[in-house]
Amino acid sequence: MNTLLSIKTRNNVLLTMAQLLEKERAAIISINKKDLEAYKGDDISMFDRLKVDNSKVDEMIAAAKHLASQEDPVGVERFRFKHDNGMQVYNKTASFGTILIIYESRPDVTVEAAGITFKSGNKILLKGGKESLNSNLKIVELWHKALLQNNASTDWVEYLQFNRTETQAFLEKPTQKVDLIVPRGGERLIAFVKQHATCPVIISGRGNNFVYVDKEADLEIAIAIILNGKSKISACNAVDKVLIDENLPNKEAFINKLISKLNTAKIQVLGDAIVSKNHQLEEIASNEVWYEEFLDYKIVVGEIASNEAAITMINKYAGGHSSVIITKDSDKAKVFMENVDTGVVYHNASTRFTDGSQLGLGGELAISTDKLHQRGPIGLQHLVTNKWYVHGNGQTRS
Numbered sequence: 001m002n003t004l005l006s007i008k009t010r011n012n013v014l015l016t017m018a019q020l021l022e023k024e025r026a027a028i029i030s031i032n033k034k035d036l037e038a039y040k041g042d043d044i045s046m047f048d049r050l051k052v053d054n055s056k057v058d059e060m061i062a063a064a065k066h067l068a069s070q071e072d073p074v075g076v077e078r079f080r081f082k083h084d085n086g087m088q089v090y091n092k093t094a095s096f097g098t099i100l101i102i103y104e105s106r107p108d109v110t111v112e113a114a115g116i117t118f119k120s121g122n123k124i125l126l127k128g129g130k131e132s133l134n135s136n137l138k139i140v141e142l143w144h145k146a147l148l149q150n151n152a153s154t155d156w157v158e159y160l161q162f163n164r165t166e167t168q169a170f171l172e173k174p175t176q177k178v179d180l181i182v183p184r185g186g187e188r189l190i191a192f193v194k195q196h197a198t199c200p201v202i203i204s205g206r207g208n209n210f211v212y213v214d215k216e217a218d219l220e221i222a223i224a225i226i227l228n229g230k231s232k233i234s235a236c237n238a239v240d241k242v243l244i245d246e247n248l249p250n251k252e253a254f255i256n257k258l259i260s261k262l263n264t265a266k267i268q269v270l271g272d273a274i275v276s277k278n279h280q281l282e283e284i285a286s287n288e289v290w291y292e293e294f295l296d297y298k299i300v301v302g303e304i305a306s307n308e309a310a311i312t313m314i315n316k317y318a319g320g321h322s323s324v325i326i327t328k329d330s331d332k333a334k335v336f337m338e339n340v341d342t343g344v345v346y347h348n349a350s351t352r353f354t355d356g357s358q359l360g361l362g363g364e365l366a367i368s369t370d371k372l373h374q375r376g377p378i379g380l381q382h383l384v385t386n387k388w389y390v391h392g393n394g395q396t397r398s
Contacts, residue, residue: 045234095121104185107135204366208319214327272302320369343376
């Protein structure tokens, strides 16, 4: 068992990590090139997430420094109560213990997600994908250096070099205590972890996000938000579906303009039965496409009868991640935001803001589409459980 490190030590490890990332910047980028050259798959979004350049190293350094500046999330008092018999009762935040992060392709997870996990007092088990192995091992080497420089055990950060069979065996029968698992990746990875894990899992990462353009929308805002939502196709906060109110004034001209702008951005536009017929687009093969997260240069545009119909459709097909209403009607926006069942709901703003750093958390472990124990971006203050502290002087219950 690892004894909880003092907040001073945890912060110093994070600051040392930031210094080492800067010092080893060129080496990290060079080693990452080996991973990029070795990647033979055709998943463009995975390749995008795999790449580490100067700006990505800058983000890693900023994440480590910001985490070091944040308040300790452990030991925060959430509730207090004085019993009639004199006992003093407190409920305080506590670390989980050991957290396993299973992830694909993104070496920055080895810094940011691990950093959040470490700052909140947890031991970290990292299981990255084989495509980013060299990059991940280099970053874990820096974690170990940072820990040793601050007289902390390297056991706090452990990298599991498991293949799929070994990972399944570990999930089903862990060889050490695991309190929480966070899978970061595509739907197949998440399904694999859910199927085999024997401890709690935070489900994260599936997007398939919708934008609803209400009949009272500002059309310039609508186009800007849809284009921005498709500006990074590898992100889980990307837009895949657009619903346009059938009563929108100048609807056909708006759809033509939207299609033109998307095509200029090299986005393939598919339509539902009505939009494809009216605008000479390829029609979606079936309604099953509404369920799909694309992670590709592809988007579906369809017509919808009303705000209520949009809410129903989003609740049926979306991934539980993010959704947007574009409207000048604040009452209609309120109805949409209260009734759409996604972790983040937007009024006249882009889904690309669904990100821990953008929503004030400083960083994120994951974006949860579950409802327990935290929904949406999971930051430092959410990566804790709680514990009851009861102080007495001999009380017994009659």
